[in-house]
Amino acid sequence: MLHGRAGEQADIERLLAEARTGRSGVLVIRGPAGIGKSALLDHAAERAEGMRVLRGVGVQSEATLPFAALHLLLRAGLDRIPALPDAQAAALRGALGLGDPAPENRFLVGLATLSLLADLAGDGALLCLVDDAQWFDQASADALLFAARRLEAEGVVMIFAARAGFPATGLPELRLGGLDAVAAAALLPPDLPPQVRERLIEESGGNPLALVELPAALTAEQRAGRLPPVGAMPVVDRVQEAFHARIAALAEPARTALLIAAADGSGELATLVGAGASLHGLEEAERSRLIEIRGATVGFRHPLIRAAAYQSAPVTRRLAVHRALADALTRSAAVDAADRRTWHLAAATLGPDEDVARELEGAAERARTRGGHAAIATAYERAAELTADPVRRSERLAAAALAASDAGLTGRAAALADQATPEVDDPDMIAALVQVRAHREFELGTPLAAGRIILDNLPRVAPRSTERATWLLVEAIRCAWFAGDARLAEEAAESLRALPEIGSPLVGAALGLSRLLGGDVGGGITLMGEAVDAHARAGLGVPGLTFTAAVCLPLSRAALCEEITGRVVADCQKNGMIGWLAFALNDHGLAQGWLGRYGEAMTSLNAGLRLATDLGHQPRVSHLTCSLAWVLAHQGNVEECRTKAEEGIAGAGERGLVLAADIGRWALGVLELGLGRPAAALRQLAAIPSAGIALLSAADQVEAAVRSGAPERAKEPLARLLAWARHARQPSSDAIALRCRALVEENEAHFAHAVQLHQQDVQPYQQARTQLAYGEWLRRARRRADARTQLRDALDTFDRLGARLWAERARAELRATGDVPAAPRKADDPLSVLTPQERHVVRLAATGASNRDIAARLFLSPRTVGYHLYKAFPKLGITSRAQLAAIAGSSSALG
Numbered sequence: 001m002l003h004g005r006a007g008e009q010a011d012i013e014r015l016l017a018e019a020r021t022g023r024s025g026v027l028v029i030r031g032p033a034g035i036g037k038s039a040l041l042d043h044a045a046e047r048a049e050g051m052r053v054l055r056g057v058g059v060q061s062e063a064t065l066p067f068a069a070l071h072l073l074l075r076a077g078l079d080r081i082p083a084l085p086d087a088q089a090a091a092l093r094g095a096l097g098l099g100d101p102a103p104e105n106r107f108l109v110g111l112a113t114l115s116l117l118a119d120l121a122g123d124g125a126l127l128c129l130v131d132d133a134q135w136f137d138q139a140s141a142d143a144l145l146f147a148a149r150r151l152e153a154e155g156v157v158m159i160f161a162a163r164a165g166f167p168a169t170g171l172p173e174l175r176l177g178g179l180d181a182v183a184a185a186a187l188l189p190p191d192l193p194p195q196v197r198e199r200l201i202e203e204s205g206g207n208p209l210a211l212v213e214l215p216a217a218l219t220a221e222q223r224a225g226r227l228p229p230v231g232a233m234p235v236v237d238r239v240q241e242a243f244h245a246r247i248a249a250l251a252e253p254a255r256t257a258l259l260i261a262a263a264d265g266s267g268e269l270a271t272l273v274g275a276g277a278s279l280h281g282l283e284e285a286e287r288s289r290l291i292e293i294r295g296a297t298v299g300f301r302h303p304l305i306r307a308a309a310y311q312s313a314p315v316t317r318r319l320a321v322h323r324a325l326a327d328a329l330t331r332s333a334a335v336d337a338a339d340r341r342t343w344h345l346a347a348a349t350l351g352p353d354e355d356v357a358r359e360l361e362g363a364a365e366r367a368r369t370r371g372g373h374a375a376i377a378t379a380y381e382r383a384a385e386l387t388a389d390p391v392r393r394s395e396r397l398a399a400a401a402l403a404a405s406d407a408g409l410t411g412r413a414a415a416l417a418d419q420a421t422p423e424v425d426d427p428d429m430i431a432a433l434v435q436v437r438a439h440r441e442f443e444l445g446t447p448l449a450a451g452r453i454i455l456d457n458l459p460r461v462a463p464r465s466t467e468r469a470t471w472l473l474v475e476a477i478r479c480a481w482f483a484g485d486a487r488l489a490e491e492a493a494e495s496l497r498a499l500p501e502i503g504s505p506l507v508g509a510a511l512g513l514s515r516l517l518g519g520d521v522g523g524g525i526t527l528m529g530e531a532v533d534a535h536a537r538a539g540l541g542v543p544g545l546t547f548t549a550a551v552c553l554p555l556s557r558a559a560l561c562e563e564i565t566g567r568v569v570a571d572c573q574k575n576g577m578i579g580w581l582a583f584a585l586n587d588h589g590l591a592q593g594w595l596g597r598y599g600e601a602m603t604s605l606n607a608g609l610r611l612a613t614d615l616g617h618q619p620r621v622s623h624l625t626c627s628l629a630w631v632l633a634h635q636g637n638v639e640e641c642r643t644k645a646e647e648g649i650a651g652a653g654e655r656g657l658v659l660a661a662d663i664g665r666w667a668l669g670v671l672e673l674g675l676g677r678p679a680a681a682l683r684q685l686a687a688i689p690s691a692g693i694a695l696l697s698a699a700d701q702v703e704a705a706v707r708s709g710a711p712e713r714a715k716e717p718l719a720r721l722l723a724w725a726r727h728a729r730q731p732s733s734d735a736i737a738l739r740c741r742a743l744v745e746e747n748e749a750h751f752a753h754a755v756q757l758h759q760q761d762v763q764p765y766q767q768a769r770t771q772l773a774y775g776e777w778l779r780r781a782r783r784r785a786d787a788r789t790q791l792r793d794a795l796d797t798f799d800r801l802g803a804r805l806w807a808e809r810a811r812a813e814l815r816a817t818g819d820v821p822a823a824p825r826k827a828d829d830p831l832s833v834l835t836p837q838e839r840h841v842v843r844l845a846a847t848g849a850s851n852r853d854i855a856a857r858l859f860l861s862p863r864t865v866g867y868h869l870y871k872a873f874p875k876l877g878i879t880s881r882a883q884l885a886a887i888a889g890s891s892s893a894l895g
Contacts, residue, residue: 002039003208004183008174012044015157019051019125022867024151028133028160028168031176033304034209034239037161040176041129044159051125051157058135060303061265065339066367066375067095069140070113073130077120081112084119085852088112094369095139097335107573107581109139110146111859115852117147118154118861125155132303133162138374138409141166149614150859153867170613178206187211203238209302213242243308246288253281254288255313261291261298262310263321263347266340269296274328275321322348339363342379352388357396360386364399376403381416394420398429401436414440427465431472434461442479443617446656451479451488458495466500470507473499477510478547480517482619484658484689489514505531506544509551516554517691521720525727528555537564542571542580549587553594554695556724556733559762562591569604573857582612582620586627593631596765596801599836601631606836607859619660622651626664633670634765636804641671662688666697673700674805678707690716695724702740703773714744731760739770742777751777755790765806768797772810784817795821833875841868842876846884 002009008029015025029037045053056073078098081089091108093099120126130136130144148158148171160168178184184201188211192200196218204210247255257277264272273279282298285291290309292299300306310318322344329341342359349356364379380400387393397420404413417436420429434457442450454476462469473496480489493514496507512527528551537548545568552561565588572581585608593601605628612620625648632641645664652660665684672681682704688694694701698717705714718740725737735757742750751774758767775790791814798807814821831839837858844854851862851869858865873879 002036002043003186004179004206005036005040005043008040008176009043011174012040012159013047015159016044016047016051016125016127019127019155019157022125022153022155024154024156026148026151026158026160026171028162028166028171028173029176030162030164030166030173032163032207034207034302035176035178036208037176038131038302039208041131041159041161044127044129044157048127051127052120052122053127053129054120055129056131057299058130058132059265060135060306061263061343062340063135063137064343064375064378065336066137066139067097067109067143068336069136070143071096071140073128073140073144074113074116077116080116080119084112084115085856088115088856092116095143107146110143111856113143114147114150114861115855117151117156117158118863121155121863126157128156128158130158130160133160133168134164134166136166145171146614149610150861150864152860152864154861154863167616169616178204179208179211180206184208184211189215207239209304210239213239216242216246240304240308240311243290243305244312246290247305247309247312250284250288251281253278254284255281255309257281258285258290258309259313259317260321260325261300262306263318263344264325266334267297267299268332268334269293269298271325271328271332271334272298274331275324319348319350339366346382346386349386351386353386354388357383357386361396364403368403373403373406374409376400376406377409377412377416384419390421391425395426395429398432398436402432405436405439410440410443425464427461427468430457430460431465431468434472435475438475438479442482443619447479447482447619448485448488448656451476451483451485451492454479455488455491455495462495462499467502470496470499470502470504474506474510474547477514478550481513481550481692482659483656484517484662484692486514486517486519486691489517504544505537505540506547509548513551516695519691521695521723522727525555525724529728532557532560542568542584545571546580546583546587549584549591553587553590554692556728556730558591558594558732561587562595565591573859582608582615582617582624584608585611586620586624589624589631590627593627593634595763598631598635598802599831599839602628603836603840605631618651619655619657622648622655622657623660623663624648626652626660626667629667630663630670633667633674635802636671636674636806636808638671638675638805641667645671658689659693662693662697666693666700669697669700669704671805673704673707674803674809676809678704682708682710682713685717686713690720695720698724699736699740703743706743711744714740718744731757732763732766735761735770736766739773743773746777748774748777748781764797765801765803768794768801768803768806768810771797772806772813775810776813779813779817787817788814788819791817791819792821831876834872838868838872838875841865842872842884845869845881 011027015027018025029040031037045055054073054076056069058069062068078096081092084092088108088111090099092112095109117126117128133141144158145168151158160166181201184204184206185197187208188197188200192215200211200214204214247258257272260272260275260277261267264275272282282291282293286293290301290305292301326341326344326348329337329344342363345356346360360379360383364376364383367375367379377400380396380403384393384396384400387396397416401413401416404416413436417433420433434454438450438453441453454472458469458472461472473492476492477489480492493511496511501507508527509531512524512531515527516524532548532552532555537545540548545564549561549564549568552558552564565584568584569581569588572584585604589601589604589608592604605624609621609624609628612624625644629641629645629648632644645667649661649664652664665688669681669685672678672684682701685697685701685704688697698721701717702714702721705711705717721737721740725733735754738750738754738757741747742754751770754770755767755774758770771790771794775787775794778787778790791810795807795810795814798810811821831842834842840858841854844857851865854865855862878884
């Protein structure tokens with residue numbers, strides 16, 4: 001029976017009740033040792049009638065073994081892995097050491113975990129209980145948190161119990177404090193004198209474990225009320241001291257058995273006996289209620305008992321026990337025996353030892369085949385500690401730093417890189433260290449400082465490797481693009497031009513960006529245009545294609561940007577390149593938005609934002625937030641646009657992300673224009689520097705200047721826009737430039753030509769903007785019949801796109817011509833009644849994709865996909881998948 005936790009118990013029971021109706025839920029229970037987290041997990045298990053229950057626990061000594069904790073949690077359901085999609089099944093088997101090593105793919109392992117949990121729930125419900133989550137290995141924690149953030153309609157409940165140190169951003173939390181006096185008193189023995197009871201309640205702080213264990217540690221005099229002054233030790237230390245006393249009272253065989261069990265961590269009875277633990281000693285420890293033996297597994301009743309058993313032993317005995325465990329594991333057939341043996345050898349080693357360091361390298365490479373980046377970093381770091389040679393030590397530190405960076409542990413990666421000595425001569429290692437330090441600065445500081453790190457270290461790389469130096473300089477120009485800094489870009493470009501040519505189109509793209517930032521629109525557009533043609537893109541991987549896609553929008557090649565980023569998104573999903581996926585989804589969403597497909601754009605950008613938030617990459621969060629604001633501005637979602645834009649601009653400003661902040665300001669400018677407030681729009685748009693993204697926002701700036709009665713302020717952005725169109729040579733950019741000339745010069749021929757050019761491209765929003773402006777001009781010229789033709793077409797497009805503010809402007813103009821426009825509608829888009837997620841699911845289902853295929857594409861479980869279809873069918877007035885194709889097909893050109 002639990003005392004004083006009625007509210008917490010009710011919260012858990014509510015989650016279980018909702019799971020039985022098919023709704024998933026997650027809860028993170030936080031609090032210090034002994035506060036009652038495990039007791040609440042036990043309560044959840046007791047109340048999970050009719051549900052399948054999985055339990056896992058983090059063990060501190062196994063935090064270096066990738067996916068060890070995930071294997072423990074899922075072991076009862078491993079027979080269901082064959083039911084998963086092939087790629088997910090292969091990734092999960094490889095991660096758990098149950099099959100051939102799969103390519104590094106954290107994304108697929110997390111998705112496979114989600115799919116497996118949904119499958120195990122079946123038609124009922126599933127409860128996953130995770131204790132001591134702060135000691136989970138990083139790979140297991142990543143996979144489970146990935147799954148937890150994507151649970152929707154599977155009937156799965158995940159409850160994590162953790163102390164400090166377990167990052168679970170965005171998940172619901174329940175923080176446990178001490179029990180009140182009444183509940184605390186109920187846990188104390190009834191025969192204690194009142195003053196002793198009061199003293200224990202006060203000193204324990206209401207900690208349940210302390211209330212249970214401390215009375216047993218009292219002497220007869222203390223129980224009688226003769227207590228010393230208040231102790232200075234924290235509650236946890238007091239409880240651990242009580243456990244020390246109980247362990248010290250055991251016979252030698254029991255103390256030895258406890259020490260071996262504490263040092264091992266796996267709980268495998270055969271391994272403990274092989275290392276010298278006697279069955280008699282284990283039995284005595286169990287009778288003393290310090291451990292529990294279930295079948296062939298030994299477990300401690302509480303983590304503090306494990307800590308007390310280990311810390312109370314002299315260091316010489318601890319070292320001897322680790323050596324004995326390493327020897328016992330030599331004979332073990334367990335899949336992770338080699339790794340565990342290596343770590344016990346490392347724990348038994350005090351000074352440099354190259355043999356053990358090489359074994360740790362082997363453990364790191366085995367972890368690599370399973371995608372355990374954090375474990376790779378830990379193994380290489382420990383190997384470096386055991387390495388005497390300074391150059392070899394630095395090489396291992398560099399390998400550790402790269403792995404930590406891949407794991408998203410930016411701060412740790414940089415700390416490891418900083419430990420490497422200047423003696424490293426391998427250009428790959430030097431470049432890797434520079435990249436890690438620059439990445440840390442990009443994520444935690446500013447892109448400008450990140451680019452500066454690259455340039456400052458270039459002299460160490462360039463004489464040794466032209467190729468490595470080239471890639472570093474391309475990255476420096478990319479940093480300058482994000483920072484909006486022309487001086488950094490030109491300095492990097494000058495160094496890049498001085499290097500021998502390596503024949504990569506990315507060099508031209510980078511040099512083009514640097515010219516664009518410097519104000520040379522023609523030179524920049526020309527160089528970038530050569531870099532994005534099909535021949536130049538051949539053979540590029542995800543990083544190269546991501547860079548290429550980023551220059552497509554300044555080239556007025558939105559359709560090509562969407563094509564390239566679509567491929568990159570698919571490659572990232574397939575290969576688990578989750579960090580690059582957030583970048584790709586941002587550019588993919590912007591391209592979809594530029595093409596007027598706002599629903600798809602929102603889906604892409606929200607998916608990217610969730611990934612960036614999961615990874616803790618705040619610069620990407622700011623960038624994606626500003627991009628979302630830009631799409632929301634076009635949709636006319638006033639409040640949410642302002643909120644996102646202000647949030648994104650603030651975050652971008654703190655980190656020197658000029659590009660992101662400019663997109664946020666552009667969003668606010670478009671919103672103000674749509675609201676009919678051109679002066680406010682001009683203030684936002686004029687604040688965008690004249691290079692970079694200002695090429696794309698110039699058209700809105702021109703219109704804002706003209707409509708606010710300040711045509712002289714349209715001169716500079718119009719000149720910029722005309723130079724862009726002249727060199728981009730795309731129908732869309734030519735049409736936009738002609739529209740702006742027509743607005744400034746009030747020239748009907750430019751309007752008419754612009755409308756014709758728009759018909760050669762697929763940018764319906766821009767075409768409607770031109771038709772609206774032309775229709776307004778015609779109405780003012782008292783040519784009402786001609787105006788109605790343009791305005792009706794504009795209104796129809798804005799309505800279909802869901803651009804509400806612009807549709808209202810077109811509707812008002814039509815009324816001014818004497819026409820009676822139809823009410824707001826999206827008649828040509830039957831999917832407009834769906835949420836963006838339902839819309840995306842329906843479109844994929846209409847192609848014949850199965851629920852499993854759709855789930856893999858959208859980072860969902862198949863059960864959640866089914867739930868979205870279940871909700872969509874009544875809205876669409878259909879009863880089967882066979883009816884989807886016709887409905888989705890009529891909406892295929894819309895957002």
